[in-house]
Amino acid sequence: MSRIDGRTPDQLRPVTIERGWSKHAEGSVLISFGDTKVFCTASVTEGVPRWRKGSGEGWVTAEYSMLPRSTNTRGDRESVRGKIGGRTHEISRLIGRSLRAVIDYKALGENTIVLDCDVLQADGGTRTAAITGAYVALADAITWAQRKKIIKPGRKPLTGTVSAISVGIVDGTPLLDLCYEEDVRAETDMNVVCTGDGRFVEVQGTAEAEPFDRKELNALLDLATAGCVDLTAFQNDALTRTLGE
Amino acid sequence: MSRIDGRTPDQLRPVTIERGWSKHAEGSVLISFGDTKVFCTASVTEGVPRWRKGSGEGWVTAEYSMLPRSTNTRGDRESVRGKIGGRTHEISRLIGRSLRAVIDYKALGENTIVLDCDVLQADGGTRTAAITGAYVALADAITWAQRKKIIKPGRKPLTGTVSAISVGIVDGTPLLDLCYEEDVRAETDMNVVCTGDGRFVEVQGTAEAEPFDRKELNALLDLATAGCVDLTAFQNDALTRTLGE
Amino acid sequence: MSRIDGRTPDQLRPVTIERGWSKHAEGSVLISFGDTKVFCTASVTEGVPRWRKGSGEGWVTAEYSMLPRSTNTRGDRESVRGKIGGRTHEISRLIGRSLRAVIDYKALGENTIVLDCDVLQADGGTRTAAITGAYVALADAITWAQRKKIIKPGRKPLTGTVSAISVGIVDGTPLLDLCYEEDVRAETDMNVVCTGDGRFVEVQGTAEAEPFDRKELNALLDLATAGCVDLTAFQNDALTRTLGE
Amino acid sequence: MSRIDGRTPDQLRPVTIERGWSKHAEGSVLISFGDTKVFCTASVTEGVPRWRKGSGEGWVTAEYSMLPRSTNTRGDRESVRGKIGGRTHEISRLIGRSLRAVIDYKALGENTIVLDCDVLQADGGTRTAAITGAYVALADAITWAQRKKIIKPGRKPLTGTVSAISVGIVDGTPLLDLCYEEDVRAETDMNVVCTGDGRFVEVQGTAEAEPFDRKELNALLDLATAGCVDLTAFQNDALTRTLGE
């Protein structure tokens, strides 16, 4: 069986990670997984939310949003409707949790980093691209804060790396990194967030059409784990380049 | 190691399922998992949302909410704050998806069933109790609609049963059906939704403190699968009793 | 003339008051007036709203809400619509005023008690059941706060008892404690809140179909006053039982 | 005892009713009760809300609002806060119910009349002035609709007249038509809405400081009934003048 875009079942779409896309943000990345493009910025502010004051610990949070015409048909702006939909809430929370999994709050000190992930163009996998790109923006923001001594010398708030990928079963075949057309047809859909050392931060599998069994779950986890190894390499590669290159 | 309430690691809390708790709703259940109590009603209306009209297919959706003093300290009402929080959205969507996994929309016909799951008292596992109880309310509502001929004779909208349970790793030990105190201390937290024939509808695992590996994931899935077998028995037992008993 | 449910015109529906229905709240009651069931919790917090700080005086307030399927046809959740309707506001304010009528703010000290009254099942008279039940929850919460020394020793914040009942004219006959079917048909509808010593806290009479004259008003007030005497007895009886009986 | 402004206990403040205050509205009145000034407009539209379509019956509704600086200290605009407060809701509903009490929906036909009551200056009794003024605006709007044949010839939608007044007990003395300073000091506060033939449409009595007994209630009702007789005369007098005089 060959996929819509000719990939093998275990193949990622082309991944690009461009750093330094914003002159204002402390960290910024334009990431693409094929035609999915997400703009991620990391904003550092000194101080923490009220409920965390005096703890000596920092905070990391995220907001996800789609531009109204990032999709095939234009969607209403959530600002115009006056409320945020359930899907947006869910993904914002997922991104925040995923990045906090590799943060040492003590080392961060009483500073807050907000990750904004705005989808410029959507073609499936926006949340996984967002997590993968946000990690790179976060890493840059932390480097910036260390250089500015906002984070104390010698402290390393990042305890590891994190990336994410979608997997799913389409026409009975487990596939890696679904594009929109595959996603719509998937019987089962799973988003997996992994650390660079191959452990899980989040596993979210949903039976879209048909409940799935343990064997299928295992096949999907195998695919996802391998995909995240590749993504980790892309992240590390991007971060070793000099900013501006 | 013994648990806070003396249970073994693979033991559910006491489960009770009382049907017919509302004189108005077409299906209604008060379910308890230990001190967690959720009131589930199923409301049948003829007709479907606009986007589904003329399809010949029905719809099932859910809304979850916590009473302000269902928790240890009083929370603000979402109606008073004027917006629904991300957690509420997320759980409402999860409950809806879980129940739709066992629905044949064609057999349901152009009818809508809304599941309301209101938490009267919370002690961990409110979403899993809600799914487990909502299934029973849904089954009663479908029986009612069949008797009223709102669902056409001979049609069987339910394609199976569904239940849910939480599992987690606390102090390195995988535990079934976490109470609030255990939930707070869990390193990894997972909610699993299963069909009665042992397949997965949803698997949502989150590393709260420490990423988890494949072996831990497997241990948690084993526990959850066994727990759902027990819950399915409780559901079937409740549904075989005459309503009012 | 006999009533729908066989009662005499001056007869209450069966009243039950169950205390201790929540393990979290400082006071909690499940009250029923016939098929109307309201869950009332009283939550104590130290401190008062900003506008009252430094006054040495406490505050008591209330929030009323109906579960979406407490009524015969499902209503939208106010949290989902994003705003609270006029009727909800009106009843919340009425409950708060009614309970504040028997509170000595100085004796309460700078503490706040919030009464949450959530209607689980509605069959007329939800606001009067809520006031009557909330009083019992409030009394239990005050006892709790006295025991915890949050209220200073020797202080008695409760200056009396309060209960409420609906009355109305149906087909020309004044009736006590209208059920939903009677309420819909009433020409005049009145809610009366009384103290245990027979004085009025609130009198709210509305001509639903036909303006009413002074004679009819007097007949309704006579009925209501007698009804509140009975309710006061039910409250006192409930409060003399040991919690947990 | 003499009152703050030298009135006797049973004396109204000076009442003025100016009709035709808007060139756009079908009925419009600037009413004053002493320093309380309310601008009332009645807007006629053909058609009725969806839930009433095809019934052959009309609808009358009201909206009340205070200009931000109608009071001694400026209040926030409800449009800026994004939600309507409980008090505003409550009064809007009261005004609507009061005017519907003198409407024959069948005679009105499928037309809607909206009464807008905007308080330009507040000095106590804004809701009673609003009802009293809105009646006059409503009468003018109905005359206009009859002349335009929007209401069918020979049909009389108004079944009577309606006015309203506040009464209260201040320092133990029952007083008619409380100004703001008296209202603040009242132990008991009551708003009474009467038809021109002396019957009650609404009776709303509230113990602000001290519960009240039956004797006090009777004294207040006597005062209010007499006050409404005077207000009815002012309304009739205003309506007999030619518009524009």
Next chain:
Amino acid sequence: MSRIDGRTPDQLRPVTIERGWSKHAEGSVLISFGDTKVFCTASVTEGVPRWRKGSGEGWVTAEYSMLPRSTNTRGDRESVRGKIGGRTHEISRLIGRSLRAVIDYKALGENTIVLDCDVLQADGGTRTAAITGAYVALADAITWAQRKKIIKPGRKPLTGTVSAISVGIVDGTPLLDLCYEEDVRAETDMNVVCTGDGRFVEVQGTAEAEPFDRKELNALLDLATAGCVDLTAFQNDALTRTLGE
């Protein structure tokens, strides 16, 4: 060519400015430009918004609103819709900027003045009438604050006067002070805010139907400048009268 109401192209509608229209506000004006009537109040409070604290400087802001039936057909209340429309926002901001143009913040000291401009009746030019009236209310409020020593002796927060007028091109002819009917038909519409010494504070020209050229722009500015000279005279005249005359 003669205008709808018989005016010459460069003629204002009759202007009236009544001061002291509110007993509560520190400054208040009912201004009319023909049938357009706007009620302007100026409210003084000691203190400034948080972002300005400790600066030693004051703040002036404005809120504009239309009563629902100020127009020919009734509009929804923004408080009921739960949000403020773009036009309202835009005009409120314009009024605030216009008045701040003649304020010396240092001389005002840490005090805030809020201008509320509520349109009682609309017939074109509501924003220009609002600015022109608000200036007079502001001047009265400042005089009041000087007398009360809220503004320090010898300080003059007003650095000049400000007024505003609309101009437009209708059927090819530039006209001053458009009424609603002219406004609707205008090809180009311009609002001009001037200081008393003939300089511009705001120039907002919009091509409604047809782009306009430099010559037309100049003709409109000439008209507007002359109109503001007249309005300044009306303002000064109103302010020289004793309040209450």
Next chain:
Amino acid sequence: MSRIDGRTPDQLRPVTIERGWSKHAEGSVLISFGDTKVFCTASVTEGVPRWRKGSGEGWVTAEYSMLPRSTNTRGDRESVRGKIGGRTHEISRLIGRSLRAVIDYKALGENTIVLDCDVLQADGGTRTAAITGAYVALADAITWAQRKKIIKPGRKPLTGTVSAISVGIVDGTPLLDLCYEEDVRAETDMNVVCTGDGRFVEVQGTAEAEPFDRKELNALLDLATAGCVDLTAFQNDALTRTLGE
């Protein structure tokens, strides 16, 4: 005097216009004025808003928004705050009006085009860049609709071209195309929208610090008119390139 970035007073910042930036939208442009970058998409839908149905005429509207970290310090998302601010409303309305000025609604037919202008990076002049870029996206969308026969053959909905630029007086010198730092220091600030044939669509001048006189206004208009001639050339140049180049 030399400017912050070395430009002459009448010099634009570098302008780039990249077409085809979205695979979904019917027209899309990434425009930059120096460091200001705005992503403009044009979305075509058949049909018009309800109030325009049956008119045979189309509609064009716009929505403007800033990404939270497009500015130097992160701003709250309007979707999270639940309401759109006045500035956003004002600019969205301005963009819509500006583009409608070159649309022939009859030729467009009953189709709607929505322009979304999302600021990715802000450095002054975001609204003028948005208008200038949105025109190019609009032109591409119209070409697309003509090719798809959604617009009838032979019809030309575009009656001209439109672009916009900011001008202002800084330290007494009139300057073209202000960057953020200049904008903050400007005494007077003006946004001018011109058609390609040199006429005005909008002229919005605001005295930020000091009222401005006729001579200054004229100098600013001269600068802006010349700037728009250059922008028109950039637009035409971009549109003559083959899409994808």
